[in-house]
Amino acid sequence: MSTESIALTGVREPSRAFSDVLTSWITTVDHKRLGILYILFALLFLVIGGIEATIMRIQLIVPLNHFVSPQTFNRMFTMHGTTMIFFVAMPILFGFANYLVPLMVGARDMAFPRLNALSFWLTAFGGLFLYFSFVGANGLYGAGGPPDVGWFAYAPLTSKAFSVGHSTDFWTLSLIVSGFGSIGTAINIVATILCMRCPGMTLGKMPLLAWLNLVMAGMVLVVVSPLTAAQLMLSIDRFLGGHFFDTQAGGSAVLWMHFFWFFGHPEVYILVIPAFAFMSEIVPVFSRRPIFGYPIMVAATVGIAFVSMTVWAHHMFTVGMSAYGNTFFVVTTMIVSIPTGIKIFNWLGTMWGGKLIFKTPMLFCIAFLFQFLVAGLTGIMLGAAPFTWQLSASYFVVAHFHYVIVGAILFAIFGAFYYWFPKMSGRMYNETLGKLHFWLFVLGFHFTFDFMHIPGLLGMPRRIYTYEPGRGWDTWNFIVTIGTIIQAIAILIFVGNLLYSLLKGKLAGSDPWDAWTLEWSVASPPPEYNFAKIPVVRSRRPLWDIKHPEDPDWKYE
């Protein structure tokens, strides 16, 4: 019995005029095309955000450097942070969720296809609007340019007095708009997973990727909305003369911090839970074993979601909370490490005794395990309030959160790229280039972010424009910048591999990895309707059941 037969209508469309193709992509409501649009949009901004990071690192490569002006440097770190979180990480993960969730739960599209398109275009508009500030933010005052208030934009820096012109307004409005896009996508993901599953796929039989994206989408609803609310308040302050964060009129700058971090900390989990989802799909396939401890994985994810909403003020240990406040947030922060630790052991348990296949996606996943562990350990260090009193707003903090976002989340995203590239494009990537990308990126990553901890411990503050020689920071900063360049080369190889494989890669067929979830049962790339006939499943690994009718999973689950 073949698994390919269910959708192999394989009729190639006749080639059409470029304008027709463009129109069809712009007006599409197909979840696969929107997923790809999300991913391409995010890749574009990844390159832009990467260029901003490189500019900062060149500025810091030697002491007393004047590669860019202090003003430009402030703009670079603000735009880098905002771009990478809101217009790279979120859209890329939404893109994968959009593409994969309906295929994995056996549906023909998302629950609300038009809302899906609206959400994407809102996000895209938000990103373009933010970058329009480079030319448009001067306003009538002749002051401005792109925002320069830092990605968490503490009051009173964002008040009219300190942020003249419209740069901060561009930042605020673009995040409000893209925030509505995020909420729309989250609604869609939840509704798709709860209401569109194919017959037989009970909640306990969903692929873990669907489960984890359900939790992620639920978190988006509850924590991205507060950011939107806080941004609305900031807009009221700036446009209507309100006093929410105006300390001169009794407003509170600390309230903004609470509101921002009530979004800001769970946001990290919104980004990392889909990364966990990729891990939970890729590791079993390349270990040739089903995931170890499925129910515990789900429980740990839900646990992380709840606990992560109670930890936000560990970003604020230095603003002077009461001893009880500090203690509460230290304890909750420590508690997060329990479900996260459970997850790491579950992936190790899946690999243990498996037949490991070291293809590129698996290499990225193994690096994820190691780097996520280190990031978690420095997280526990920073979660202890006295440690943060010493090292808050230092390069140690910068190194820690880049270890999470690059070392864990971006590595998992690269793994996902290589794993699902054959499904999305119909062609295999080049394994040699993939491995070259992996090793160069690991090298560059560790050069940059391992050594970034040390100037932090030596007292180098974050967001510093330049520094004097002889403080013991020089060598470390030089190494960090070299690492950045190695990473940039690795990314170029990755993009080159994508383009080359898209045109010249060998055909992948529907199931190149001998995998077990439903997306591998349809052609690559899947037809517009996904499934010619809606599948019926009886276990967590429906394709295993078909490939091994003599020993199906449902006998044991």
Add this chain to the structure above:
Amino acid sequence: MSTTVVQPASLETPWSLPYKGLVGMLCLIAAESSIFTIFVVAYIFYIGKSLTGPTPREMLEVPIFATVCLLSSSLTIHAAVAALRKGNLAMFRLLWFVTLALGAIFLFKTGNEWQHLIYEKNFTISTNLFGTTYYSLVGLHAFHVTVGLVGLLIVLLLALPGRVRQEHTHNVDTFALYWHFVDAVWVIVFTVVYIVGR
């Protein structure tokens, strides 16, 4: 060669999933609740923190009539949906219109209150911290009422020529959920602004 992954016959239990409109609306309500929570928290946090006058007690009068109108519109919309479920279209149209009218009265009364405050008492969003939080929170709610009224009106315009029928109960019921949410939020806003904050 089979054309399905697994034969449909192999499914033992009947398969039913929740209505996607309902789930979508509940998600939207969850997101909206978070937005309102932040505004309510800011309101409570800033009670009594204004450095200059006027105070809430000088400015606000408890809007009993408007509140009664809005809260009773929840009952009428519930009854309207119940009538539609039974297929009583005339009753549905009547009750739906009453709901719309009650909501419109509420919005009108809010507008009146604001006009009084702004033009006669010179109290605006930038007067002091109380003004900022008051107009933001009440305004956010009034905005949701306005969106709800537009929705109610669209359904009414469709219902008058008979385009809303018994089989649309699901959809209308989902919309009614939003209206109930707007009413429930008013209970909180009313308590915080006109009772606790005053």
